[in-house]
Amino acid sequence: MAASGRLNKELAEVGKDDKTSGVKAVAVTPGNLRELKGTILGPEGTCYEGGVFEIDITIPKQYPFEPPKMKFTTKIWHPNISSQTGAICLDILKDQWSPALTIKTALLSLQALMCSPEPGDPQDAEVAKMYLSDRKKFDSTAKFWTESYAQPVNEDDAITRVCEMGFDRDSAKAALEKHGWDESAAVNQLLGGL
Amino acid sequence: MASDDEYSYAYSEEEEDYQMSDDESMQFNPEAKENPNAAPVFSYAKKPGIQMLPADQVFPEMKRKLVDATEVLGIPEVAAVVLMREFHWQKDVLLETFFRDPDGLLKKNGVYHRVNPKPALNSPHCAICYDDVEEKMAMPCGHEFCMDCWHDFCANAIQEEGPICVCTSCPDASCDEIVTEEEVTKAAPDHLPKFRTYQLRSFVESNKLTRWCPGAGCERVATAQSASAMEQDDNVAHCDCEGCQTSFCMKCGEEPHSPTDCPALALWNEKCRNESETANWILANTKSCPKCVSRIEKNHGCNHMTCQKCRHEFCWICMGDWTDHGANTGGYYKCNKYDVDTGTSSGDDLSDAARAKRELDRYLHYYKRFHAHAEAQKFARKQLKETENRMVLLQESSDDVKWSDVEFLKTANEQLVECRRVLKYSYVYAYYLKPQFEMQKQRFEHHQEMLERFTETLSELSEKPLAEMDRTDVVNKTRVVDQFMKNILKYVADGMDD
Incomplete structure (x- = not known):
């Protein structure tokens, strides 16, 4: 499959504007393009602002015909992300994936998901319940988690x-x-x- | 278990009694008297309009329907496949919707550009591998990719996604145009046969007039000529596969379930799945003899039990004394009716708990009997094999016996299987009978009781040692039982009108 050539180009593409886009992806060990580490800066104006969130990315053999597997390694309080395991519920990482999408577009979609959660299609029922019933408490919990677990290392x-x-x-x-x-x-x- | 000779006598008297009553029409075939071995005619004649076809003969049928639709709609065949699938291959419904808003329908189903193609976008590189490639292939939506990526895309969809691959859309993320046989033929001919198989499968599965034979490993397809061919009068679209001998209802794919209809059966099956833990716990495979409490496993079809230890005779279903079931006492087979008063001691307790308990009792009452007949049906089926051996033995026992003279054994056994099946589903039917039809319910239970009683008799008779076998008796009882089975089915089919 055409995966490795494309992956190199993809990573170069992400590297070009990672300062402005707020997302980046690098190989965990140089030369192995199957295991990547993604980073998303918490979007401004959200309770994730100021946080740096890390994502485990595994590239399947059939990539790009199958979606990359992504999961948060930084703990995050979000209705569509498991507060226990970091598993993500996002359609384009499942059946809505298309080979014309990229790791960068997937990370940008995750960033957008952080801006606008979809509690109607939750991954973490407890978080979604709080989001719907007590928005204030949700915001303060999400902020607290961001401050506790997602602080950038100086x-x-x-x-x-x-x-x-x-x-x-x-x-x-x-x-x-x-x-x-x-x-x-x-x-x-x-x-x-x- | 042991049969009861005394009971046979009782039965004969009772039968005469019974014939005298005029509310049941139970006519013997007049010819039967001349030829007591004539087999009763089975009720399931082949239904016209339903055919069993081998899978490869279904393909031309699909093609024919497609060509048909293509001509009327004036769109390419590969687009017509998608639309027909969406409309469960009901051409009339499709045409109606199509001509109301053709563009809307085409867009909604991802075939708009198949009918109104766009020119290729002509970008220098392939949007999948990012390489600059000369030779590219475009979908009618204009999105183009290199041949290698197209091949891998189709191959991945067909291999990894399975049957749903017929719904794959354009590799471009924001495009809903469906990838069709046209693309697979050009880009991945090596996967075309598999793709076509999936297309045929989706034809059979989305089409209301076709159904795969549910027999294990059987690849035949039941095909109805029209929707009306599936409307039969006993709530079931009876279908027999000549290939694997499986009988099934074409509407739902389950075993033929008359007198119950498909929705009630589905409800019942769902209920049994939900309640299975409780029911299993209560219905362990063994029961204790009501007299000496030794455990008894039922391994024959008849419900008349005789304990091997204390010789106590009882009914497996209600565990009551068998003498209560005899004709002399007037008790008959009083074990098919659910009696609210004995079902619970607190009939007017309105608390939720009491209601739930009553409902569970009611369900268990019907489930126990459903289950008992289901098991008996299995035994009777197993018995069929043994019966063939018995037929050989019986024929060899005397010189002037022909094969046709012993066939009554098989007929009786087959009749038993049928009766057990109908009895089984008659309890599902009774469970869902609305309480306001009290009169009809009583009549139904009366029919059911009769069928049950004669089925037990036939079951006992057919298990007798060959030396004691009375051919005329068995043949007669088989015919009687068949008549009762038809009576109950007819009663339901006629809407339970008296």
């Missing part, structure tokens, strides 16, 4: 904190990047490497 601060534990700047940065800016994982690796 890379410089993280590097500085790791350096303070006695590692040099270059290896601290490399370890942090490798572990997706998870400080304790990076420190563990650095300690193991000693």
Whole structure:
């Protein structure tokens, strides 16, 4: 299938305007185009504003004739996304997928879904119920979750904190990047490497 | 289980009694007296207008209907397929809607551009693989893709999506134009046979006048000439497959279920699925002898039980003493009626719990009897094989016996299967009978009781050892039972008018 050539072009395309579009997608390990990591910035004016949401993307063998599999790894309070597993209920990721759609359009659709939830077709019944019955409580819960789980890592601060534990700047940065800016994982690796 | 000779005598008297009553017409065939071995005529003559066709003969039928529609509509055949499917292959309904708003209908069903093609968009690259390709193929909607991507797209739809692939729309995300046989033929000829199979399948399944034979592995299709051919007078469109010997109702695909109609049967099946846990718990496969409490498994068709341990005789259905069922006591088979008073001790308790309990009791009453006859039907079917062996034995037992002289055994057995089936569904029918038809209900239960009683007798008779077998008796009882079966079906078919 024509998948790998297309995937390279797709990723390049996403990279072009990720600063303005608010979505991006990169390979988890360079060279493997089947496992991607997507990122969506919480849309302005919503209770997700200021959050950075990560999405696991798995590309099936039949791509682009079958939709990419996507799921939130960042916890999010949203009627169409499971608060437990991050599973997403979105038609274009299921039967409405078309090979003329792309990873970028799918991520943009997710961003749009964050702006306008569809509680009538819920993935998480509990969240949808709250959305419909007590909108205020929903908004504050979603905001609280965004502040608790979806905060962007300030890379410089993280590097500085790791350096303070006695590692040099270059290896601290490399370890942090490798572990997706998870400080304790990076420190563990650095300690193991000693 | 053990048969009861005394009961046979009782039965004979009762039969004479019965013939004297004039509200039941139970005529013997006058010829029967001359030839006691004449087989009773089975009620299901082949219905005209319903045919069983092998799958490959259905294809021309589909083609014929398509050509027909294409000519009238003036649209390509591949577009007509889509419209006909949407209208369950009812041409008249389609034509009516079509001529009211042709464009609207074409758009709604994704074939507008098939009739009004657009030129190809002519973009330099393929929107699926993003490569610059010279040779591309366009749908009538103008969206074009390279041949490789077209092939993979069609192949993926046919292999991964299965039968629904006939509804696949253009690869472009915002376009609803349907991908048809035309594209598959050009881009993925290797998958065309499979695509055509799915098309035929959707023809049979979306068409109200066709149905796959429900027999396991059978690939025949029941085809009705018209809707009226499926309207038969006993609430069922009876169909017999010559290929696999399966009988079914063409309207719903279930076993022929007269006197019950299809919607009531569907309700009943749904109810039985929902209640199955409760019912199963109550209807474990064994029952205790009401006298000595030893567990008894019923492995024959007859409901007259004799406990192997204490020789107590009882009725499997109501667990009452068998003597209560005899003719002498006037009790007969008093186990087909649901008596509200014995069904619950608090008939006028209006609390929800009491109502629910009453409803469950009522359901269980009917389900128990439905289930008992269903099991008996299975036994009777199994017995058919054994019966053939018995026929051979019986023929060999004496020199001047011809095969036609022993065929009565098979006829009796087949009659039993039929009666069990009708009895089974008569309980579904009775369950859904509206309470205001009290008189009709009583009459129906009377017919049902008679059929039940004679079926039990026939069941006992046909299980007798060969040495005790009385041919004339069996032949007569078979005919009587057949008549009762027809009576009950006719009573329902006539709208239960007296």
